[in-house]
Amino acid sequence: xxxxxxxxxxxxxxxxxxxxxxxxxxxxxxxxxxxxxxxxxxxxxxxxxxxxxxxxxxxxxxxxxxxxxxxxxxxxxxxxxxxxxxxxxxxxxxxxxxxxxxxxxxxxxxxxxxxxxxxxxxxxxxxxxxxxxxxxxxxxxxxxxxxxxxxxxxxxxxxxxxxxxxxxxxxxxxxxxxxxxxxxxxxxxxxxxxxxxxxxxxxxxxxxxxxxxxxxxxxxxxxxxxxxxxxxxxxxxxxxxxxxxxxxxxxxxxxxxxxxxxxxxxxxxxxxxxxxxxxxxxxxxxxxxxxxxxxxxxxxxxxxxxxxxxxxxxxxxxxxxxxxxxxxxxxxxxxxxxxxxxxxxxxxxxxxxxxxxxxxxxxxxxxxxxxxxxxxxxxxxxxxxxxxxxxxxxxxxxxxxxxxxxxxxxxxxxxxxxxxxxxxxxxxxxxxxxxxxxxxxxxxxxxxxxxxxxxxxxxxxxxxxxxxxxxxxxxx
Amino acid sequence: xxxxxxxxxxxxxxxxxxxxxxxxxxxxxxxxxxxxxxxxxxxxxxxxxxxxxxxxxxxxxxxxxxxxxxxxxxxxxxxxxxxxxxxxxxxxxxxxxxxxxxxxxxxxxxxxxxxxxxxxxxxxxxxxxxxxxxxxxxxxxxxxxxxxxxxxxxxxxxxxxxxxxxxxxxxxxxxxxxxxxxxxxxxxxxxxxxxxxxxxxxxxxxxxxxxxxxxxxxxxxxxxxxxxxxxxxxxxxxxxxxxxxxxxxxxxxxxxxxxxxxxxxxxxxxxxxxxxxxxxxxxxxxxxxxxxxxxxxxxxxxxxxxxxxxxxxxxxxxxxxxxxxxxxxxxxxxxxxxxxxxxxxxxxxxxxxxxxxxxxxxxxxxxxxxxxxxxxxxxxxxxxxxxxxxxxxxxxxxxxxxxxxxxxxxxxxxxxxxxxxxxxxxxxxxxxxxxxxxxxxxxxxxxxxxxxxxxxxxxxxxxxxxxxxxxxxxxxxxxxxxxxxxxxxxxxxxxxxxxxx
Ligand SMILES: [Zn+2]
Numbered sequence: 011x012x013x014x015x016x017x018x019x020x021x022x023x024x025x026x027x028x029x030x031x032x033x034x035x036x037x038x039x040x041x042x043x044x045x046x047x048x049x050x051x052x053x054x055x056x057x058x059x060x061x062x063x064x065x066x067x068x069x070x071x072x073x074x075x076x077x078x079x080x081x082x083x084x085x086x087x088x089x090x091x092x093x094x095x096x097x098x099x100x101x102x103x104x105x106x107x108x109x110x111x112x113x114x115x116x117x118x119x120x121x122x123x124x125x126x127x128x129x130x131x132x133x134x135x136x137x138x139x140x141x142x143x144x145x146x147x148x149x150x151x152x153x154x155x156x157x158x159x160x161x162x163x164x165x166x167x168x169x170x171x172x173x174x175x176x177x178x179x180x181x182x183x184x185x186x187x188x189x190x191x192x193x194x195x196x197x198x199x200x201x202x203x204x205x206x207x208x209x210x211x212x213x214x215x216x217x218x219x220x221x222x223x224x225x226x227x228x229x230x231x232x233x234x235x236x237x238x239x240x241x242x243x244x245x246x247x248x249x250x251x252x253x254x255x256x257x258x259x260x261x262x263x264x265x266x267x268x269x270x271x272x273x274x275x276x277x278x279x280x281x282x283x284x285x286x287x288x289x290x291x292x293x294x295x296x297x298x299x300x301x302x303x304x305x306x307x308x309x310x311x312x313x314x315x316x317x318x319x320x321x322x323x324x325x326x327x328x329x330x331x332x333x334x335x336x337x338x339x340x341x342x343x344x345x346x347x348x349x350x351x352x353x354x355x356x357x358x359x360x361x362x363x364x365x366x367x368x369x370x371x372x373x374x375x376x377x378x379x380x381x382x383x384x385x386x387x388x389x390x391x392x393x394x395x396x397x398x399x400x401x402x403x404x405x406x407x408x409x410x411x412x413x414x415x416x417x418x419x420x421x422x423x424x425x426x427x428x429x430x431x432x433x434x435x436x437x438x439x440x441x442x443x444x445x446x447x448x449x450x451x452x453x454x455x456x457x458x459x460x461x462x463x464x465x466x467x468x469x470x471x472x473x474x475x476x477x478x479x480x481x482x483x484x485x486x
Numbered sequence: 487x488x489x490x491x492x493x494x495x496x497x498x499x500x501x502x503x504x505x506x507x508x509x510x511x512x513x514x515x516x517x518x519x520x521x522x523x524x525x526x527x528x529x530x531x532x533x534x535x536x537x538x539x540x541x542x543x544x545x546x547x548x549x550x551x552x553x554x555x556x557x558x559x560x561x562x563x564x565x566x567x568x569x570x571x572x573x574x575x576x577x578x579x580x581x582x583x584x585x586x587x588x589x590x591x592x593x594x595x596x597x598x599x600x601x602x603x604x605x606x607x608x609x610x611x612x613x614x615x616x617x618x619x620x621x622x623x624x625x626x627x628x629x630x631x632x633x634x635x636x637x638x639x640x641x642x643x644x645x646x647x648x649x650x651x652x653x654x655x656x657x658x659x660x661x662x663x664x665x666x667x668x669x670x671x672x673x674x675x676x677x678x679x680x681x682x683x684x685x686x687x688x689x690x691x692x693x694x695x696x697x698x699x700x701x702x703x704x705x706x707x708x709x710x711x712x713x714x715x716x717x718x719x720x721x722x723x724x725x726x727x728x729x730x731x732x733x734x735x736x737x738x739x740x741x742x743x744x745x746x747x748x749x750x751x752x753x754x755x756x757x758x759x760x761x762x763x764x765x766x767x768x769x770x771x772x773x774x775x776x777x778x779x780x781x782x783x784x785x786x787x788x789x790x791x792x793x794x795x796x797x798x799x800x801x802x803x804x805x806x807x808x809x810x811x812x813x814x815x816x817x818x819x820x821x822x823x824x825x826x827x828x829x830x831x832x833x834x835x836x837x838x839x840x841x842x843x844x845x846x847x848x849x850x851x852x853x854x855x856x857x858x859x860x861x862x863x864x865x866x867x868x869x870x871x872x873x874x875x876x877x878x879x880x881x882x883x884x885x886x887x888x889x890x891x892x893x894x895x896x897x898x899x900x901x902x903x904x905x906x907x908x909x910x911x912x913x914x915x916x917x918x919x920x921x922x923x924x925x926x927x928x929x930x931x932x933x934x935x936x937x938x939x940x941x942x943x944x945x946x947x948x949x950x951x952x953x954x955x956x957x958x959x960x961x962x963x964x965x966x967x968x969x970x971x972x973x974x975x976x977x978x979x980x981x982x983x984x985x986x987x
Pocket of ligand 1: 033050051054
């Protein structure tokens with residue numbers, strides 16, 4: 011038996027911080043990065059007698075996310091207390107929705123190597139974030155700015171089979187929360203965090219293995235690595251005849267391996283019970299209708315449209331729509347060109363190395379990139395020149411049409427002009443011409459190189475090569 | 487008449503006529519506090535300077551023709567679980583011995599707006615967990631009618647202060663009888679309002695689905711006047727009722743409503759195990775109401791024992807969760823020798839929480855655990871629903887229920903804890919019912935036993951029937967002599983003359 015005989019069974023729990031300006035139960039600001047303990051009040055510090063007051067905006071954000079993920083919205087849900095002691099939790103309980111979450115059911119469709127896969131969502135619930143501990147040598151400090159910041163936790167069914175699918179799911183989920191403006195979805199600021207539940211089984215089996223949980227992973231890359239390393243660890247244990255114990259493990263970003271947390275932390279009993287300070291959360295049909303009416307076009311909708319209108323592949327359309335900014339950019343740029351395919355290539359091949367994991371800022375105006383696609387599509391410049399122009403545009407946003415004109419970069423498509431250069435090349439390189447005639451095809455590349463040199467790289471390469479071959483054949 | 491014998495209405499009228507100043511009234515009560523506190527122990531903190539400056543402010547507004555309302559210039563006491571900005575709010579716990587909130591409870595704000603004068607913070611059972619005020623971390627409070635007896639609890643300091651003439655009135659809070667029971671033991675009127683009528687914001691939570699603040703006063707009209715001031719909807723208490731119907735003319739107005747021909751319910755199960763003096767009180771009061779034109783109907787309450795159990799389970803569960811925030815990390819007491827986080831939790835809580843609190847925290851923790859949740863919490867929640875339904879049925883048959891508050895008069899100090907847990911808790915069986923169902927209950931004094939100990943009765947009604955309960959109790963009060971003041975006060979009066987000019 012080997013690794014190839016096993017498969018992972020993965021479920022994700024994704025925490026997404028809502029973008030509401032105020033916390034879930036008090037008026038404090040949720041802005042990221044403020045000095046420690048400056049966004050706090052007696053309520054989120056859990057002073058005696060303070061009461062939570064549910065911020066309805068957070069409820070609507072959760073509903074918006076739920077609708078965008080095809081969930082059922084509970085007409086009545088409620089909050090529960092999850093009781094445990096930790097210094098970043100001033101109330102000694104987290105307010106969450108354990109028994110009756112606001113959204114249930116739902117799914118996300120993702121494009122993977124093996125085609126489209128549907129990952130089912132079990133539930134989405136609203137809850138509050140905890141604070142942050144800052145550890146020093148002999149003491150720790152508590153920053154309560156995040157205490158009470160609203161989160162939704164999205165729990166999937168164990169439908170994911172690989173790290174690739176997990177990452178594809180996360181990308182899609184992030185796209186949805188960004189499109190709907192529910193969250194920033196920034197993993198580096200912790201506004202999107204992921205717990206991974208993973209078990210393994212032999213391929214073809216339908217039962218589940220013992221599940222291991224990995225908590226709080228905060229980048230796509232780490233999620234992928236954690237899954238791969240944990241999968242190998244579990245396979246190794248089973249191969250040696252061992253058994254996997256249900257536990258919580260931590261992924262170490264430096265070593266790329268997972269290690270067990272103390273048993274105590276994984277065997278907690280949170281003593282959930284309904285929070286008596288917070289009433290039922292009611293969401294009526296009118297609210298749902300209003301939120302649906304204000305729903306922006308979502309990635310899947312855009313994707314279908316791109317595939318239809320611009321004849322893009324699943325992969326291309328998914329990449330373009332994975333980020334709302336990028337998709338918006340594409341939609342602006344595509345208006346400026348008659349060559350959408352060329353535009354997509356520019357974005358996905360030439361620009362994508364510039365995109366960060368959380369940020370997709372295109373340092374160009376969509377109008378310019380559209381114009382560049384047109385220059386390429388109309389054969390006014392060749393692809394080499396195109397790359398050069400793009401490089402200049404990235405340094406300083408320039409109108410590519412004017413730039414090409416000013417610098418005389420337009421492709422030479424005129425057969426007469428090309429013919430005189432080709433004739434000169436053929437005449438002055440008799441040896442290479444002969445080599446080619448004797449079947450040494452690489453000689454043609456040298457001759458083409460000469461043509462390009464003579465034209466400062468502006469010769470239409472396809473036309474020039476055709477004419478070169480014809481000239482050699484004619485002169486034979 | 488002495489100042490300390492005057493009602494809110496009488497004091498208010500003297501203030502407006504200029505016969506008395508708030509400063510004089512307040513000074514009189516502060517003097518009483520100084521003399522009586524050693525033998526009563528009603529207060530944890532006396533805010534003498536604050537009280538005098540609030541009194542001066544009230545006098546100033548009267549001089550300037552401003553009239554903030556009936557309570558203006560009248561000195562009172564707040565139970566020490568009600569947050570007072572700048573005044574320490576200890577909850578009678580070592581844990582919060584030095585805790586000074588930066589905020590007022592909503593009821594505190596209401597009273598300030600009405601020009602009330604704060605004499606100080608009243609003793610209580612630690613975190614309101616107890617029924618005799620003996621669970622205060624600081625000192626016991628003596629019943630002014632008999633210093634060897636408890637004042638009741640958990641609002642025992644509030645009741646003792648009013649009974650002893652150390653405050654005109656007081657606010658208490660109720661979770662399962664903490665207003666009505668001490669009011670009864672101290673010969674006073676105590677209102678536990680409908681859940682959701684009075685804001686809980688700024689009042690330390692014990693069991694959030696039960697807690698309500700309410701007035702403890704010497705007369706029914708005084709009580710109604712205080713409820714008028716604090717029954718103001720708080721948009722920031724998420725459980726406050728948006729539909730609380732306050733009667734026209736307020737609760738004071740309701741005390742003057744016509745008696746008519748109300749139907750008063752009498753629950754047969756309630757008469758079991760009563761001390762003869764309480765049984766007699768109940769019978770006489772029923773006869774009185776019948777003779778006044780009421781119809782008395784005999785009813786049955788099916789779930790008495792289960793209700794008591796459900797009450798203790800639910801309040802312990804909620805209390806466990808509410809108390810856990812006092813963990814030594816963010817504020818309050820922290821054990822000096824704690825080295826790790828776990829030490830901070832364990833040592834601070836072991837040191838600074840009292841036995842009664844620990845018992846309830848342990849009980850709550852046990853019954854909420856995964857293995858026991860269904861058998862205890864879930865079942866108790868179902869019983870609560872049954873109790874609410876049972877009351878609905880009863881109130882289809884009557885307008886109000888007349889019931890005992892306790893099985894007997896105030897017990898001796900030090901005897902509560904030696905009783906079995908069961909015995910201690912079962913004496914609460916009449917006072918937990920209204921809170922369990924979220925209903926109002928009004929305790930009013932019936933009279934004194936042969937030993938001179940007060941006996942109280944209570945009226946329970948449907949949600950938001952406070953006005954009706956006040957009207958019924960006023961009818962009783964108007965037809966009977968007011969209880970004599972405690973002996974303590976007579977002795978004091980012999981030596982000191984505080985006659986009204
Ligand atoms: Zn806050």
